[in-house]
Amino acid sequence: MLKRTGNTIVLETPADYQFGEALAYLNRSESECLHQVEDRTVYKALEIDGVKVLMAIGMGEDPEDSVTIRLLDGDPGETVVRKATAYVREWLDLDTDLGNFYAACGADPVLGPVIERYKGLRLIGVPSLFEALCWTIAGQQINLAFAYILKKRLVEAYGTRVQGAGREWLLFPEAGRIASLEPENLQGLKFTRSKSEALIRIARLIATKELSKEQLLNLKDFRAAEEALTSIRGIGPWTANYVMMRCLRNPDAFPLTDVGLHNAIRRKLGQTEKPSLREVEEMGARWAPWRAYATFYLWSSLTEAVPEPGR
DNA sequence: AACCAGGAAACCG
DNA sequence: CGGTTTCATGGT
Numbered sequence: 001m002l003k004r005t006g007n008t009i010v011l012e013t014p015a016d017y018q019f020g021e022a023l024a025y026l027n028r029s030e031s032e033c034l035h036q037v038e039d040r041t042v043y044k045a046l047e048i049d050g051v052k053v054l055m056a057i058g059m060g061e062d063p064e065d066s067v068t069i070r071l072l073d074g075d076p077g078e079t080v081v082r083k084a085t086a087y088v089r090e091w092l093d094l095d096t097d098l099g100n101f102y103a104a105c106g107a108d109p110v111l112g113p114v115i116e117r118y119k120g121l122r123l124i125g126v127p128s129l130f131e132a133l134c135w136t137i138a139g140q141q142i143n144l145a146f147a148y149i150l151k152k153r154l155v156e157a158y159g160t161r162v163q164g165a166g167r168e169w170l171l172f173p174e175a176g177r178i179a180s181l182e183p184e185n186l187q188g189l190k191f192t193r194s195k196s197e198a199l200i201r202i203a204r205l206i207a208t209k210e211l212s213k214e215q216l217l218n219l220k221d222f223r224a225a226e227e228a229l230t231s232i233r234g235i236g237p238w239t240a241n242y243v244m245m246r247c248l249r250n251p252d253a254f255p256l257t258d259v260g261l262h263n264a265i266r267r268k269l270g271q272t273e274k275p276s277l278r279e280v281e282e283m284g285a286r287w288a289p290w291r292a293y294a295t296f297y298l299w300s301s302l303t304e305a306v307p308e309p310g311r
Numbered sequence: 312a313a314c315c316a317g318g319a320a321a322c323c324g
Numbered sequence: 325c326g327g328t329t330t331c332a333t334g335g336t
Contacts, residue, residue, distance in 0.1 A: 141319080141333095142318090142332085143316040146334050191332095234319070238318055257317095259316060261317085
């Protein structure tokens with residue numbers, strides 16, 4: 001059932017949903033090139049079945065707690081609209097009820113205050129497997145600011161520019177485009193050699209359909225998906241769990257060694273030292289089977305000002 | 312100007 | 325196996 005009036009589609013949202021928290025997450029980097037946030041609206045372009053879809057995603061008026069998609073460039077046809085709507089629902093995580101997460105973790109000494117602050121936030125995803133893998137590999141072992149710059153260089157060099165509705169939009173490169181490159185091409189963008197080789201290797205696997213999101217989701221469980229991912233050279237446990245969080249949508253995926261996670265925990269505990277892996281594992285056990293949401297909420301808390309040490 | 316950043320592979324005992 | 329080193333570049 002698509003609730004559509006003219007060029008506007010109304011998306012129903014789960015209980016406790018806060019679009020503002022999604023906006024804050026989506027707007028955290030100036031270097032983000034695959035969407036823009038302006039005036040509490042997200043601008044995003046997709047290409048679906050060869051048709052460009054230009055969208056302005058904002059808060060609804062009827063009902064007020066809904067999310068709306070405005071199609072900015074004519075009518076792309078019903079099938080495409082349906083797929084675009086499904087993409088946005090998945091991207092913004094509009095079909096997840098977090099009641100059990102809040103009930104199970106709301107009193108947790110580390111996570112409780114974070115849930116209190118960010119209640120209504122959903123896990124912003126990366127629906128495309130290729131894009132998710134590229135973003136995650138790009139971000140291995142470097143700060144987020146540089147990761148965004150690498151992504152932007154990749155998109156500007158090999159993605160697609162779209163003009164429409166008075167602005168320029170960028171589409172993430174097709175796997176087939178990256179599959180035809182040599183590592184030197186990506187090293188020129190300042191990807192390391194191993195990252196460059198991994199991206200091209202993965203692009204080729206995806207272009208030949210030896211690797212797909214559907215295939216990973218059809219495995220017997222997420223453990224099998226993790227093994228399938230880590231069997232690819234260049235993908236370790238951190239990358240596999242990150243992709244399971246943000247693309248395969250395993251609510252319990254857990255990037256145990258993630259530095260951002262460790263820093264968020266350290267800050268919430270008011271400590272100067274990061275927690276040991278054992279401590280992180282023990283906390284994770286308390287958050288299961290919601291460790292992906294726990295991680296995402298803790299990441300969000302990293303944008304808060306750091307309290308002054310001492311005093 | 313060290314030290315670190317939302318790691319992975321190779322290496323080594 | 326489990327710990328250690330290497331890779332590689334930019335931010336703070």
